[in-house]
Amino acid sequence: MNRKTLTAASLTALILGSGGAMADTWRYAFEEALHEVQGQFAQKFKEEVEANSDHTVQLFPFGTLGESADIMEQTQSGILHFVNQSPGFTGALIPEAQVFFVPYLLPQNQDQLVSFFRNSKAIHELFPPLYEQQGLELLTMYPEGEVMLTTKAPVASPEDLNEVKVRVMTNPLLVSAYQAFGATPTPLPWGETYGALQTGIIQGQENPAFFIESTKMYEVTDHITRLGHNNFTTALMANKDFFDGLPEEDQQVIRDAVDAAFDYIIDYQTGLSDESLAKIEEAKPSITITELTEEQRQPFMATAEAVEQEFLKIGGPQAEAILEQMKADLAAAAEAAGGPVADETPTEEAEAPAD
Template sequence: RVWRFAIEESEGSVQHAYALEFERRVERASGGEIDVVVYPYGPLGTSTQMTEQLNLGAIEFAMASPGSIGKFIPETQAFLLHFVLSHDDAVNQRALASPELLAAFDKLYAAKGWKLLSIFPEGEMVWTTQKEIRRPDDFRGVKIRVMTSPILLHAYNAYGASATPLPYSEVYSALQLGMVDAQVNPVFAIERQKFYEVTDWLIFPGHAHFVTTAAANREFYEGQTESDRRLIDDTIAALNGYIFDRQVAFQTDRLKTIIAAKKARGARLGLCGDFTNFLAALTPEERAELVDCNELLTITPPLTSGERQAFASASEA
């Protein structure tokens, strides 16, 4: 038997690590009787097209991020609201894995013919821009690419930006051609998609974390034998801790890659906001390649509570 698992990210990403580990564990536990095939982002089309394939049962499993499925299941956009999740991703991971939350959202997924398997964070959201952004006013005139869920458009437009929804595959060229000036994603994704090549600043506002969900086609899931359903459930449960450790390591490793790539091009990387979580992982040589918009590398959060509040109020509006 073949189980197909489509992800919304390229090889070497958090979702890829997750799907490969799912593949390894299911194939080993089934003694090779089940063949899991992982489809990285690309061949199956955009995230929206992948979720249509999950609806049809053309694929059995898919990653379905609120940033794209907010159009189909509007309640998932709660995970996109700014200044709601903790700045500490470990807290987010525990909250998102709560059985009560899963059960509540699974009812909404069931209505769409999906089975919700897991909700987990993929890292702090970081703006990559052409200039420093420290307050909502700095967004005036900035065209920022967002995922296609409506609430994201409203959030960035409330800051004064001009938000443009685009599929993931189009972001690099949109930045390169100047159709947009900024985008938002975790550090590992900025490295994988090479967004740092076409932007100069990484801004860490601490406003949101990338949250994704793993889902299965419900008819497929419910049609499995009890032992195969248990295999799926147990594998997914075991993956929570696994993926959290991987994603945390990905962020710092990939920031190092970005710094080295900028240096190789003779450019330095601008950092702004509260990036103190990352500083401990950097060598003095790597730190020397950074331009800090606070002029000093500091261990106190550079975005003051007043500055944070200005974003929070604009986002509430």
């Protein structure tokens, strides 16, 4: 090769290896449709990146590149640059992420919840090194909405869940939580859930109201129960090599876009659960929507300690440190919001997604 050819080859390698000193297209996959919460977050992120850089963001909603496990593998391998995925699925890679499925750990009060996600040391300091070990840059975690249980028969106590098969994500701690509730947890990919409910293979599943409404899950259920046990959490990650290879100015563009999308999605969710439940009732007037009283919730809440102990067993080497820091963060969030720590019944508030 002559000197000119070597120089051109070196320049090409430098551009590709840098992850994008020049204008690039960044590929971003998520677990929901464009009109759902993760899709709204992704569109705001795309808007911010493209307004503040020469890069473009290509979005891949749920199903276009496979199931959750597929898009995670594609991100780790560098085929995708960004992935938005619940800790429910990353729990197999990062056992500590299962902490988000300890029931009644997260508050129902929206101000406390948002303060926790904004300021949590567990999220912003303890989790990133764990994600890094899996080739991922943790960019943010955010709430999507109160998780609600859908079933064929009414539920007012753990006894009502006896032998009820409830679809759960492929997450060991979520399985433990529903076992503690008295149900028979049945891990299934999301794409099989509607059909399994329709044919009676399973009798229940959990998700935020917006997701139950948008996926028409209410068509194959008769009862929606608000146990108050959790809020659906999701996380945005980048391929670690890609992110580290970017110049600082591009990394800052991404961080700023994440911050803007976080603020946007919190506002977007305000009142979303109530709106979604109203749409469900309009589409299916026969459906029953029940919010359990504090007294009715007590037997479910009593299972939280056992699930927490299970988390400490299976949640990885940092499980205890993560749990202790999260509890400290939640206490700080409650103090900042000026309210009691976890089990305050929410007023109409921000919500949203899931799986």
